Amino acid sequence: ATLAAVTIGTSLLWLPMLVPIGTLISLTASVSQLMGAGREREIGPLFRQALWLSLGLSALMFTFLSVVPPLLPTFGIAPDIVPGATDFLHAVRWGVPALTFYFCMRYLSEGMHWTLPTML
Numbered sequence: 001a002t003l004a005a006v007t008i009g010t011s012l013l014w015l016p017m018l019v020p021i022g023t024l025i026s027l028t029a030s031v032s033q034l035m036g037a038g039r040e041r042e043i044g045p046l047f048r049q050a051l052w053l054s055l056g057l058s059a060l061m062f063t064f065l066s067v068v069p070p071l072l073p074t075f076g077i078a079p080d081i082v083p084g085a086t087d088f089l090h091a092v093r094w095g096v097p098a099l100t101f102y103f104c105m106r107y108l109s110e111g112m113h114w115t116l117p118t119m120l
Contacts, residue, residue: 031111
């Protein structure tokens with residue numbers, strides 16, 4: 001039952017995780033374009049805006065992961081799996097702000113053609 005709960009929780013975690021990933025990945029192209037144009041001074045303000053955006057996206061993702069657990073029985077999840085999946089989602093939601101911050105840092109690094117941090 002524990003493995004099933006984690007599987008359900010992970011499935012529900014990936015759905016909202018794609019929103020910040022898909023939105024913030026545009027930072028790579030924007031930073032790369034500014035680097036190529038020799039406008040490095042504009043990268044800082046762009047990055048700060050991406051951080052604000054990631055904060056908002058993490059709040060939405062946190063809210064989603066908080067609202068979904070009571071709905072699990074309506075999705076047809078077995079009653080013995082619901083408590084474990086709920087615990088998993090409630091635990092993992094606290095890492096969402098750090099996750100979106102990581103994506104900002106990663107996409108900034110990739111846009112500046114400094115891929116070493118991503119590989120480590």
